[in-house]
Amino acid sequence: MIYEKEKEEHEKVIGKYYPSSIGECLRKQYYEFFEEKEPTEEELTIFLTGKSVHEMLAKVLNESVKVEAVEYEVNLNFDEAMLHGKVDIIIADFEGQKVIVELKTISKIPNEPLQRHVMQLQCYLHALNIERGFLLYWDKRDGKKKVFEIFKDKRYYEILKERTLTLHYYISKKLPPIKEAAIKGEYSTCVRCPYKEICKPLELDIEKDSEIIVCEIDNVLFNVEERKKACLEELKVPSYNNLDKKTKEEFFKLFYSEKYLNLDIPIEEKIKEIDDEYFKNNRKIVIITNRPETMREKTEEELTNLGIPFEALFMRKSNQKGKKFKALIIKLLEISGYKVARIIDEEKTIEKIKKEILKLDPS
Structure with a gap:
């Protein structure tokens, strides 16, 4: 009953959007407007x-301060569209x-307030x-609290x-906006999204149902021992082995x-193996590497010089862990509609990646 009441109060009206959602992926908000799903029991x-x-x-x-209002309704107007919400x-x-x-209420308290x-x-x-507010x-697991002053x-x-006006434009035209979370590399958000099957967040410019080979670069296409030795x-x-935390970061x-x-x-x-997969087995090549985005230009140059016919290059952000990222x-x-036929990486890494995939989809 409480949820139904909340749903009625969040009616779908073109031009009226919600502060609690406006910071989320624009594509997700579009689907919520036109393809709303019933919530799970969880x-x-x-x-x-x-x-x-x-x-x-x-x-x-x-009991300690004067509370003026609870769940107070507000509007923030922007010409032809507005944000309508309730202040806690x-x-x-x-x-x-x-x-x-x-x-x-949250499962893990962040170090910084979420945007x-x-x-x-x-x-x-x-x-x-x-002028002032508090997040x-x-x-919800242990009742611990943390306050951020804003x-x-x-x-x-x-x-x-x-x-708000961008979302309004796409909703009024019934055109899906950009896949914002995927473009920003917020892949965990995409996996959790209830609209991922409709969105197909990593849709590539290749045929549907194509078989894909995913491949790492370091220790797979390149022997990196000399680079490692020079760094040490x-x-x-x-x-x-046995580097302390600070030295390991350096x-x-x-x-x-x-x-x-x-x-x-x-x-x-390995390079010949990749070529055979592409030219003989007609499988598309996608590179997923632990290298950070800061190395993209040089990495693309290296792959081109090797003649690797890759369809996409996914590079890790600094806050992403390698196996989970892959x-x-x-x-x-x-x-997004592709069959990952093979993972080419270090053997121990492949097993860890498969375990991480099972965590994402226990079924």
Whole structure:
């Protein structure tokens, strides 16, 4: 009943969008508007838990400060479209100021506030012309809390306006917007998205049902021992084994740079193997590498010089872990309609990637 009431209050009206969603992938918001899915039991439980925590917090706060309003409706208008939402809590006087408290129940408290939550709070601050707010994260597993102080920032007004009007344009024209999460490399978001089967986030410019070979570069297409040795020599350490955390970070920063790339030696046997897969078996080549985006230009140059006919090159972001990153890409390629026929990587890595894929899809 509570969810049905919430659904009624979030009616689908062209020109009326929601602060709680505006920071999310534009393509996802488009599908939510036209292809809304019923929540799973787990999602309903999370929703109801959040409602209970919100109500409890409002009562607790009311004992120590003056709570002016709870679930207060606001609009932020941008010409032909607007953001309409409910502020969790408005405190009338906190340290001499009126402030907003936005509560988020979450599985893991972040080190920094999530941008989509900051965007939501900024919407409320601008709509009510309040200078200060707080994002309160509540860990639903152990009840731990963390608070981030957020000040009204006029730059966010322009961001909110641009995103709202962009979303409005695509919805009013019934045209799907860009696959924003995939373009930004937010692959975990894509895997969790309920609309991934419709979206096909990693759709490539190749035939549907094509067989794909996914391949790493370092230790597969290139022998990188000389690069590794040069990095260790520069750091004045005899071996990679037993490096302390700081030295290990320095090593990888150096290793994943262009400084010693010229020392890499092509592995002809593997290069021929890739050529055979492409020319004889008619399989498309997709490169998924631990190399960071900062090495893209040089990496593309290397692959071109080797004559590797690759369809796409996926490179890891600094905050992504190698095996999980590769598993996410492979899973999304399959969701997007391709058959991953083979993984060419170090043997121990292949097994770890397969285990990570199973975690993404236990069935």
